[in-house]
Amino acid sequence: MAWVRACGVGEIDPGEAVRVEADPPVAVFNVDGEFLATADTCTHAESPLSDGYISGYEVECAWHFAKFCLRTGKALTLPATTGLATYATRVEDDTVFVDI
Template identity: 50%
Template sequence: MTEFEKIIKVADFPENGRFYHEFEDETVVIFRVGEQFYAIADLCTHDGGPLEDGALEDHKVECPRHGACFDIRTGAALNLPATEPVPTYQTKVEDGYLFVEKPESW
């Protein structure tokens, strides 16, 4: 069964902003694009660097280290040097709060 954790009030999450959350063994970066929320592992699959400070355009985040891009909706690697997808996590809004699926330990 999928477990979710309460993260933040939706009203406190800026439009087109991002928020970082540390779970037990993994950091997740959460993006807001319009009224939609997307959560991915804060981990470039090319070299393990963080994605948290990467430029976001539409639904694409760019790794600040080597320029690999990922689709925040699916985790798909969109260009080299990354070839593997980044893990994604379900999000949901309930009672005005954003919840994110808890990552399973790797």
């Protein structure tokens, strides 16, 4: 495990996400000022979830519209049946870090 800089706090607006080029890639979401991180790759067919549609604590995949919980990573709707890895985040000096 290692804390990696994801982005500046001001670089993700609420309701948006950024992709962190890690291995595997990570998506960091801003939910009303709370930063949550999951695997970026959809478990159905590998669409980047940082390009998905965010609504509250859910992200909907842009390709086939599976939904995932951003807090638990759980797959909420088909066609995804496997959940996402989730990662801890912390904010320090206006920077968002993710533990990958």
